[in-house]
Amino acid sequence: MNSGEFRRRGKEMVDFVADYLEGIERRQVYPDVEPGYLRPLIPTTAPEEPDTFEDILNDVEKIIMPGVTHWHSPYFFAYFPSANSYPALLADILCGAIGCIGFSWAASPACTELETVMMDWLGKMLKLPEAFLAGQGGEGGGVIQGSASEATLVALLAARTKVVRRLQAASPGLTQGAIMEKLVAYSSDQVVATLGTTSCCSFDNLLEVGPICNKEDMWLHIDAAYAGSSFICPEFRHLLNGVEFADSFNFNPHKWMLVNFDCSAMWVKKRTDLIGAFKLDPLYLKHGHQDSGLITDYRHWQLPLGRRFRSLKMWFVFRMYGVKGLQAYIRKHVQLAHEFERLVHQDPRFEVCAEVTLGLVCFRLKGSNKLNEDLLERINKAKKIHLVPCHLRDKFVLRFAICARTVEFAHVQWAWEHIRQLATDLLRAEKD
Amino acid sequence: MNSGEFRRRGKEMVDFVADYLEGIERRQVYPDVEPGYLRPLIPTTAPEEPDTFEDILNDVEKIIMPGVTHWHSPYFFAYFPSANSYPALLADILCGAIGCIGFSWAASPACTELETVMMDWLGKMLKLPEAFLAGQGGEGGGVIQGSASEATLVALLAARTKVVRRLQAASPGLTQGAIMEKLVAYSSDQVVATLGTTSCCSFDNLLEVGPICNKEDMWLHIDAAYAGSSFICPEFRHLLNGVEFADSFNFNPHKWMLVNFDCSAMWVKKRTDLIGAFKLDPLYLKHGHQDSGLITDYRHWQLPLGRRFRSLKMWFVFRMYGVKGLQAYIRKHVQLAHEFERLVHQDPRFEVCAEVTLGLVCFRLKGSNKLNEDLLERINKAKKIHLVPCHLRDKFVLRFAICARTVEFAHVQWAWEHIRQLATDLLRAEKD
Numbered sequence: 118m119n120s121g122e123f124r125r126r127g128k129e130m131v132d133f134v135a136d137y138l139e140g141i142e143r144r145q146v147y148p149d150v151e152p153g154y155l156r157p158l159i160p161t162t163a164p165e166e167p168d169t170f171e172d173i174l175n176d177v178e179k180i181i182m183p184g185v186t187h188w189h190s191p192y193f194f195a196y197f198p199s200a201n202s203y204p205a206l207l208a209d210i211l212c213g214a215i216g217c218i219g220f221s222w223a224a225s226p227a228c229t230e231l232e233t234v235m236m237d238w239l240g241k242m243l244k245l246p247e248a249f250l251a252g253q254g255g256e257g258g259g260v261i262q263g264s265a266s267e268a269t270l271v272a273l274l275a276a277r278t279k280v281v282r283r284l285q286a287a288s289p290g291l292t293q294g295a296i297m298e299k300l301v302a303y304s305s306d307q308v309v310a311t312l313g314t315t316s317c318c319s320f321d322n323l324l325e326v327g328p329i330c331n332k333e334d335m336w337l338h339i340d341a342a343y344a345g346s347s348f349i350c351p352e353f354r355h356l357l358n359g360v361e362f363a364d365s366f367n368f369n370p371h372k373w374m375l376v377n378f379d380c381s382a383m384w385v386k387k388r389t390d391l392i393g394a395f396k397l398d399p400l401y402l403k404h405g406h407q408d409s410g411l412i413t414d415y416r417h418w419q420l421p422l423g424r425r426f427r428s429l430k431m432w433f434v435f436r437m438y439g440v441k442g443l444q445a446y447i448r449k450h451v452q453l454a455h456e457f458e459r460l461v462h463q464d465p466r467f468e469v470c471a472e473v474t475l476g477l478v479c480f481r482l483k484g485s486n487k488l489n490e491d492l493l494e495r496i497n498k499a500k501k502i503h504l505v506p507c508h509l510r511d512k513f514v515l516r517f518a519i520c521a522r523t524v525e526f527a528h529v530q531w532a533w534e535h536i537r538q539l540a541t542d543l544l545r546a547e548k549d
Numbered sequence: 550m551n552s553g554e555f556r557r558r559g560k561e562m563v564d565f566v567a568d569y570l571e572g573i574e575r576r577q578v579y580p581d582v583e584p585g586y587l588r589p590l591i592p593t594t595a596p597e598e599p600d601t602f603e604d605i606l607n608d609v610e611k612i613i614m615p616g617v618t619h620w621h622s623p624y625f626f627a628y629f630p631s632a633n634s635y636p637a638l639l640a641d642i643l644c645g646a647i648g649c650i651g652f653s654w655a656a657s658p659a660c661t662e663l664e665t666v667m668m669d670w671l672g673k674m675l676k677l678p679e680a681f682l683a684g685q686g687g688e689g690g691g692v693i694q695g696s697a698s699e700a701t702l703v704a705l706l707a708a709r710t711k712v713v714r715r716l717q718a719a720s721p722g723l724t725q726g727a728i729m730e731k732l733v734a735y736s737s738d739q740v741v742a743t744l745g746t747t748s749c750c751s752f753d754n755l756l757e758v759g760p761i762c763n764k765e766d767m768w769l770h771i772d773a774a775y776a777g778s779s780f781i782c783p784e785f786r787h788l789l790n791g792v793e794f795a796d797s798f799n800f801n802p803h804k805w806m807l808v809n810f811d812c813s814a815m816w817v818k819k820r821t822d823l824i825g826a827f828k829l830d831p832l833y834l835k836h837g838h839q840d841s842g843l844i845t846d847y848r849h850w851q852l853p854l855g856r857r858f859r860s861l862k863m864w865f866v867f868r869m870y871g872v873k874g875l876q877a878y879i880r881k882h883v884q885l886a887h888e889f890e891r892l893v894h895q896d897p898r899f900e901v902c903a904e905v906t907l908g909l910v911c912f913r914l915k916g917s918n919k920l921n922e923d924l925l926e927r928i929n930k931a932k933k934i935h936l937v938p939c940h941l942r943d944k945f946v947l948r949f950a951i952c953a954r955t956v957e958f959a960h961v962q963w964a965w966e967h968i969r970q971l972a973t974d975l976l977r978a979e980k981d
Contacts, residue, residue, distance in 0.1 A: 118869060120567040123635040127567070130639050131559030134646035135552040148658055152844040155662035156685070163670045168868040170639075177643065181861075184659030188649045196656070196833065199855075201648040203555040207562050207602075209645050211609065213809050214566035216633040217620045224628070226580055227616030230587035238595045253588070263695055264853035298726065315833060371855075377645050378857055401628065401747060401937040401948065412584040420852075421696035423631075423803075425810055429613075436600040437550060505833045516833065 118170075126170050127210075133174065134206070138189065142523075146190040147500045150183055186503065191524040194532065195505045197315065197343045198450075198476070198520040202375035208433035209377060212426045219424050220416040223404035229413050232261055232428035239370070239382055239431065242349045242440055246361045249384040251413075259384040260391075260418040261427045265342040267420060268367035268383040269309055271391065273302060276336030276364070278394040283334075303335075310337060310363075312356055313344025316507035317471040317479045317514070320344070323359025330362060337363045345382070346373035347451070347475050350444050356474070364390070373450070373476070374443060375522065376430045392417040450476040450519040453529050457517055460533045466540060470509050476519040479509060482540055486513035488547070495539045502532045550602075558602050559642075565606065566638070570621065574955075578622040579932045582615055618935065623956040626964065627937045629747065629775045630882075630908070630952040634807035640865035641809060644858045651856050652848040655836035661845050664693055664860035671802070671814055671863065674781045674872055678793045681816040683845075691816040692823075692850040693859045697774040699852060700799035700815040701741055703823065705734060708768030708796070710826040715766075735767075742769060742795075744788055745776025748939040749903040749911045749946070752776070755791025762794060769795045777814070778805035779883070779907050782876050788906070796822070805882070805908070806875060807954065808862045824849040882908040882951040885961050889949055892965045898972060902941050908951040911941060914972055918945035920979070927971045934964045 118126070158180045188199050219228030236259025237250050251258030262268045281296050305311060310321045323339065330337040339360060345368020347353040360366055367383040370376040385391055395417045406412045416422050438446070454476045461467045461480045470479040481489045490513055493506050507514050519529075550558070590612045620631050651660030668691025669682050683690030694700045713728050737743060742753045755771065762769040771792060777800020779785040792798055799815040802808040817823055827849045838844050848854050870878070886908045893899045893912045902911040913921045922945055925938050939946050951961075 118635040120571045120635070123638070124563060124567045126635070126639055127563030127642070128560045130642045131556060131563060134642055135556045135559070137646055139552045150658050152654060152658070152838050153662070153685075155659060156666050159666060161669075162673050163867040163872050165872050167871040167874055170869065173865060173868055181659045181663065184657070184662060185647060186649060186655065186657040188647075188657070196650070199648055199650045201646070203550040203552070203558070206555070206642065206645045207558055210559070210562045210566055210638065210642060213638045213641050214569055214633070215617060215620075216631055216809060217618060218628070218631045218810060222584060223618065225616070225618040225620070226582050226584070227587060227613045230585070230616060231613065234588055234591060237593075241594050253585075264855050266853045270852065294730065298730075315831070377648060378650060378855055399747070399939070400945075401939045403938075406584050420702065421698045423696050423810055433605060435595040436605055437602065439599040440595050440597050442599055507831070507833045513832075 122170075129170075129174070133177075141187055141190050142192065142528075144182075144187055144190065145500050146187050146192045147497060147503045148184050148186060149500070155180065155184060189521050189523070190503075191521045191528040192502045192532065193520050194517045195503045195520070197518055198373050200371045200373065200375050200377055200380075201522060202377070202434060202438075204433040204437040205375060205377040205430045208429040212429045215426055217426055219426060220422050221402050221404055221414040222406060222412040224402075225426070228424075228426045228428070229415055231426075231432060232415065233258060233413055235428040235431040235435070236260065236382060236384065238435060240384060242435075242443075243345070243357065244348075244354055245366070245384060248361075248386045249366065251388075256388060257384060257386045258388050258413070259382060260415055261424075261431075262367070262381040262383050262419060263379045263421075264381050265340055265367055265369055268365075268381055269338060269340060271383070271395075271419060272309075272336065272338035272365040272367075272385075275385070275390045275394040276302075276338070279336065279390055280334075282393070308340070310339045312339060312341035312368075313475065315343070316516075317509055318344065318475055318477040319471065320356055320474070323357075323362060327359045327362025336365070338365045339363045339367070341366070341368040342381075343369065343372050344475055346370060346443075347447050349374075349440065350447055353447075353451075353475070370431065370434075373447065374434070375438065375446065376434050380427050380430060388413075388418070395419070397422070446522075450524075453519045453524060453526060454478050454517075456526055457519075457529050457533060460530070464537060466544070470512065470514045478517040479507065479514045480517060481512065481514050482544075488543070489513045489515065492536075492540055492543055495543055496536060499535070499539065501535055554602075561602075561606070565609075570633075573619055573622050574624065574960075576614075576619055576622065577932050578619050578624040579929060579935045580616050580618060581932070587612065587616060621953050621955070622935075623953045623960040624934045624964065625952050626949050627935045627952070629950055630805050632803045632805065632807050632809055632812075633954060634809070634866060634870075636865040636869035637807060637809040637862045640861040644861045647858055649858055651858060652854050653834050653836060653846040654838060654844040656834075657858070660856075660858045660860070661847055663858075663864060664847065665690060665845055667860040667863040667867070668692065668814060668816065670867060672816060674867075674875075675777070675789065676780075676786055677798065677816060680793075680818045681798065683820075688820060689816060689818045690820050690845070691814060692847055693856075693863075694799070694813040694815050694851060695811045695853075696813050697772055697799055697801055700797075700813055701770060701772060703815070703827075703851060704741075704768065704770035704797040704799075704817075707817070707822045707826040708734075708770070711768065711822050714825070740772070742771045744771060744773035744800075745907065747775070748948075749941055750776065750907055750909040751903065752788055752906070755789075755794060759791045759794025768797070770797045771795045771799070773798070773800040774813075775801065775804050776907055778802060778875075779879050781806075781872065782879055785879075785883075785907070802863065802866075805879065807866050807870065807878065812859050812862060820845075820850070827851070829854070878954075882956075885951045885956060885958060886910050886949075888958055889951075889961050889965060892962070896969060898976070902944065902946045910949040911939065911946045912949060913944065913946050914976075920975070921945045921947065924968075924972055924975055927975055928968060931967070931971065933967055
């Protein structure tokens with residue numbers, strides 16, 4: 118395929134994608150397929166000779182789409198949102214075409230520098246303490262990781278390296294092995310200090326945990342994977358109070374800030390803590406500026422060596438929405454969650470099971486776990502909407518998460534009427 | 550931005566990207582900017598109100614492009630290739646729009662199933678032993694990781710879990726800690742068994758290492774990050790002989806197989822080895838089919854929880870090039886490396902420092918390391934081409950890697966004349 122054909126096919130793909138997203142609400146949110154559906158539909162080996170683009174695009178509709186769970190349908194209320202916006206899609210096209218692998222400053226200076234500045238922009242939007250920002254000569258700074266799990270692992274390894282060095286400096290006779298044996302990582306029952314858990318969006322109390330960590334010289338990592346995006350709204354920023362005690366902080370713009378996956382934002386107060394743990398300097402990655410102290414080589418901040426130009430997505434999204442647009446988006450989702458909560462409260466058969474702080478409502482039918490498992494099964498078998506459950510203090514609970522960019526009150530209201538109807542059917546069947 | 554505006558802007562972006570790639574050879578391959586260049590060019594905070602798309606696209610040319618190292622310029626001969634093709638760009642647009650997070654089969658069945666089948670297609674293209682394929686009821690199978698580093702870490706953790714369980718089964722009194730203390734990971738001086746090292750593309754002898762590992766019940770992980778793509782050509786497949794002794798095998802289609810980053814292909818002989826090490830089953834990720842034994846939940850195969858629909862890129866590339874097209878692409882790059890090798894041999898001032906097997910030529914001026922460091926500095930300061938060095942047995946060596954999809958003999962020949970001219974200037978300056 119030459120660039121001329123790409124111009125043509127690329128535009129067809131843009132239309133295909135726009136058609137898909139425009140019409141997504143008419144597709145069944147959860148697919149009908151059974152495990153193993155796809156293999157018989159395609160050849161057992163790659164073709165020797167090229168297929169045409171028309172064939173492939175037809176197969177997308179015929180073979181792929183019937184097996185897709187439509188995360189961006191306004192009837193998708195499962196898990197947590199996965200970001201998807203037009204500005205991010207546009208940026209990703211550019212990112213793919215530039216196709217640089219920004220493991221060092223020299224490997225593509227713009228890739229590194231835009232990331233540093235975008236992480237400062239985002240840190241300021243969250244009103245993170247100055248110590249987390251890179252600025253012109255700060256000791257902290259931000260980095261884009263692939264996922265919150267990676268950020269947690271990076272923080273854990275950095276913390277371990279730091280404490281080993283500290284103890285070895287104090288007692289030069291201690292071996293690394295002897296120290297590692299004694300190390301303990303504390304976590305809550307949802308892992309590390311968490312703002313906005315996946316199950317029910319609960320919040321750890323940083324103002325209690327933080328000072329203890331600081332006093333005991335323990336690394337404090339805070340994970341706000343989902344909730345973090347909301348902190349750009351002044352009315353939710355208090356949920357982040359205590360972040361000043363942390364050594365590292367992470368949240369996922371690829372969840373709730375319209376920046377397509379992957380884009381997990383991580384900040385540290387001392388970038389030397391990360392670099393110390395991961396430094397990798399083979400000759401083929403050295404460059405003239407690296408010992409100047411002026412530059413960032415992001416390969417020392419992460420597990421993989423390679424990295425895409427992901428900050429372009431942040432830049433496009435922040436600029437095309439503006440901070441006000443992003444705030445409005447968060448507020449709309451939170452408001453929809455409260456509208457759903459209000460609807461649940463109006464039906465005495467149901468109960469709300471956790472405080473609704475952001476975009477998640479945990480609810481259930483008053484009654485046994487079995488009853489609620491049956492209700493969820495009916496909901497997900499009907500495939501008009503899609504939900505997943507969680508356990509809260511041994512209770513089986515349904516999670517209603519506001520997810521899609523395009524979800525409106527009408528969708529929420531329709532979903533609730535649908536759930537009520539299925540509950541009525543279930544309760545009647547139970548009686549018979 | 551609504552879908553109507555996306556149609557318009559998306560098409561502009563397609564043209565922008567096609568213009569960029571068409572004209573890339575007229576851009577200076579390595580940028581002129583100094584560290585810190587970007588920050589003063591953009592505001593210190595995100596805008597409150599939205600910017601226009603025109604402003605942003607103008608800024609891409611004004612602010613981003615001057616700081617880009619053009620990895621896809623036919624004058625880029627540094628590191629290793631980073632894949633970039635039109636079919637992969639098209640697939641990535643679709644991947645972004647579907648925007649599913651395929652951590653479980655249920656989270657998007659097509660995302661999981663296409664990946665399993667594409668990894669079988671690719672395994673067959675490489676003539677991997679049957680044991681590595683998923684097939685209809687195999688015990689092995691493939692998974693897309695983000696990078697070779699992640700694949701290595703996954704293999705290491707799986708190996709550790711496996712040996713701990715084996716030893717604990719044999720001696721139930723042993724604690725995990727006591728076992729871990731005694732574990733050893735063997736590696737070559739380039740880490741794990743490697744086919745095609747980064748420095749000079751050398752190959753470990755699997756036929757020697759493999760039987761020892763099998764006899765001693767040691768996990769053997771093979772990393773062929775760069776070289777792996779070449780094994781689709783029958784004439785290079787012998788380099789993979791011995792893979793039958795391995796427990797896991799990995800290479801990066803995102804390097805040399807035209808599938809844009811990230812796409813690191815990893816296979817295991819026993820998928821239960823991975824799942825045993827990483828299994829994560831909170832209630833909100835459970836689904837009806839998961840205990841049927843029929844399905845794959847890829848979150849158990851990797852470190853992060855989330856994952857994109859990356860197999861679409863493989864599907865588009867394999868189908869739009871066909872196996873023959875991919876083989877022709879590999880062969881062309883290898884041939885260009887040999888043409889460069891031939892040119893180097895013709896100039897008695899230079900020597901070739903390692904066997905040229907695939908697309909990399911290691912060469913130097915006969916003489917001191919200092920002389921070669923000076924030559925490389927002149928090359929990279931001139932910014933007409935871009936190279937990086939390596940150390941081979943204490944010698945400072947220049948690496949000439951065939952990288953860009955569009956590189957032709959004329960570019961290689963021009964690069965060589967340029968290098969020769971700079972060498973002549975350098976040697977003359979040394980004399981004076």
